[in-house]
Amino acid sequence: MPHESATLSVPHRRHGSNAGQPLTRRDGRLKVTGRATFAADNHPEGMLYAVSAVSTIARGRVTHLDIEVAKGHPGVVEIMTPANRPPLSHDPDVKMAPFGFRVEVLQDDTVRYVNQPIALVIAETLEAATEGALLLNPRYAVEEARTTLENGQHYELSAVGIGSPARTAHGDLDAGFQAASIVTEAEYVTPPQYHNAMEPHAVVAQWDGDHLTLDMPNQAMALSCISYGAYFGIPAENVLIRSPFLGGGFGSKAILNGPQLLGILAARMLKRPVKLVLTRAQMYGPVGHRGKTWQTLRLGMDGEGHLTALHHHALCATSSFDDFIEPAANASLPLYASPAILAEHTGLRLDIGTPGPMRAPGEASGSAALEIAMDEAAEACGMDPLDFRLANYAETEPGSGKPFSSKALRECYAEGAKRFGWSGRPLRPRQMRDENGLLVGWGMGTAVFHCPHFPAEARATLRDDGTALVETSGADMGQGAWTALAQIAAETLGLDPDQVEFHSGVSSLPDGGIAGGSGHTASAGLALNNAGEDAIARLAELATADPQSPLFGAGNIGVVARGGRLHRRDDEGQGESYADILRRAGRAEVVGTARAMRDPAVGSAHALYSHGAVFAEVKVDPDLGQVRATRLVGAFAAGRIINPRLVRSQYFGGMIWGISFALHEEAITDHRTGRIMNADLAEYHVPVNADVPALDAILIPEDDPYINPLGVKGVGEIGITGTVGAIANAIWHATGKRVRRFPIRIEDLLAPAEE
Secondary structure, eight states: OOOGGGEEEOSSOOSOOSTTOOOOOTTHHHHHTTOOOOGGGOOOTTOEEEEEEEOSSSSEEEEEOOHHHHHTSTTEEEEEOTTTOOOOSSOTTSOOTTTOOOOOSSSSSEEOSTTOEEEEEEESSHHHHHHHHHHTOOEEEEOOOOOSTTTSEEEOOSEETTTEESEEEESOHHHHHHTOSEEEEEEEEEOOEEOOOSSOOEEEEEEETTEEEEEOOOSOHHHHHHHHHHHHTSOGGGEEEEOSOOSOOTTGGGSOOHHHHHHHHHHHHHTSOEEEEOOTGGGSSTTOEEOOEEEEEEEEEOTTSOEEEEEEEEEEEEESSOOOOOOGGGGGSSSBOOSOEEEEEEEEEESSOOOOOOSSTTHHHHHHHHHHHHHHHHHHTTOOHHHHHHHTBOSBOTTTOOBBSOOTHHHHHHHHHHHHTGGGOOSSSSOEEOTTSOEEEEEEEEEEEEOOOOOEEEEEEEETTSOEEEEOBOOOSSSOHHHHHHHHHHHHHTOOGGGEEEEOSBTTSSBOOOSOTTOHHHHHHHHHHHHHHHHHHHHHHHHHTOTTSTTTTOTTTOEEEETTEEEESSOTTSEEEHHHHHHHTTOSEEEEEEEEOOOHHHHHHSBOEEEEEEEEEEEEOTTTOOEEEEEEEEEEEOBSOSOHHHHHHHHHHHHHHHHHHHHTOOOOEETTTTEETTOSTTTSOOOOGGGOOEEEEEEOOOOOSSSOTTOBOOOTTHHHHHHHHHHHHHHHHHHSOOOOBSSOOHHHHHSOOOO
16 A cells, blocks of 8 residues: 655745744645545445443453344344454453553453443444444343442552652652741542544555555654564564554554454454454544542741642552553652652542553643642732742742753743733732623643653655655654654755655654654654754765765865755855765665664753743633633743744643533443443533633743754643643633632532631
């Protein structure tokens, strides 16, 4: 099958090739015209359709399926159950590093959560497979669903998130609280939230002997090839993943899941291509979510409003059979300068699907609680919330003592406050109304997100027609990676974007690393930069060794690449085009390669973060309790900006998610059955255009010499981390009511004030 959708070139010349230009998306025209090929758009010849039949109970066993009735339905080819499921080479109950989870692939008749796969129906048409699944009419031996704080199983933890410690402490916490003049303490509750990417999880699987081709949305292709190879007993290089376009991922598409594995098994079992696409409701269970948390924050302050102690405890929900714990309490570790901090977690096992990484895992939930707690502490000290945060500004990472790679947070505070008009904010709540009598409140929150860097590889080819081909198996979930990465490559190669052909989204290309943790541009971008430098170096060797070249003998002096030409570093009037160098050497091309990763010494010496501050305005109807977020201003420092147009879009997306977290988003469970009652896009509330206020994102210039040679940080997740608390704090400022659970509802504001 051709890979046209995995190849993008710029159709017309644009001004400027260097990073920093606000270029429009390379893939935009393909997407708006419907020519972008997503996973489920593939229809290989002879393809069958698979539909996952899922449990309607949360706990128990499947005692009967009407298999013969379903198999008798016209068009149904086969039904896979625990009785006939082909074997796997890797035990699905054994976790696979680094992002492995236990998965349900019909290993037995046990049911552990609602929407768990209990059978797979394969048919000639989607309609026949769907109807066959309905005809299975499962019966169960039902056990009581454990879905609440009261009936869940509490347990101690050894790790949270992806291998972080469950407990981190520095300083003397008891002494810190004893020294405090003021102590505040409160509990905060965040809800379960589900990845609702526009594109559901899907796979089109084809086998050719022991070679496997997968069209699927995927955020970590090289790692996934290794994992799929292990599950099916074939070498990783025999697995080809094609994932040129992803309709959103938010972390869930870096993780292998049971339904996709079953679709691949069906293709091998029946020796025909098989397509499986989860329904919207089926995404609420087997493909991860943000787990519910109950967080307690206790803060001690001295008489001048300086923190003396901070204790952040998070009780986090996970499944009955696996351990992904939202690292919420760790949000308190890197930000405020308390001499004593304890961040600790405990777990709660429920009959739910296993949570997983979801945009800003840990930081989103944890910062939502932390930023309200900081406002409550400021109120207790009689201080303005911004002044209180400035009083507790950390010059170095608390605990480690490592300096932050930048001091730009102060500028984020200053510029955001200035643009927002924060100086006009009254200290006491319920002091502002608009012309319609609505209560007006202003709140703020600090934004912070770490800066991971994943090993990545790339290849850059300079061709004798003066163009270049650059390649890496990256993933673009809508963040604009294909555009930003191509800009980095064009700048390194000294070419305009229209001269650079960019290939990505296929696992057979050099490993582009992981599109997650807001680290993709830095990781794949550095690999592309280094591959480009390698290609230029090889081209320079040809020129400086050629007596016919004006660059002959300039090897020690060095050359610079600009405008498709190499120039002597000491005399830029002496130069030659790439095409002339290659043609005279009788070469059609020169190829540069690179594998890039962060120097471990950098992380040992510096605390590596993006920083920001978000200021929010809300309006609240004093009689009805209706809330509208009417204005958001965010100021962010995230290193070198490759494409300001794309970066603003990412900041806006994060801030909108913050609105969703604060006011809209929650999966609601029927505790009698364990079913999620709003498992669709009609009742699972997320903001629509009418809910989104005026947004302003300020890009604070930041030159970070330590983060990586490009100076690039991530921007995709940081916008969430300040926004949630800012909105909650603005609601308090408008109403005088402190709400400590999300999403904030009308009934929370109409309830009697706490004593």
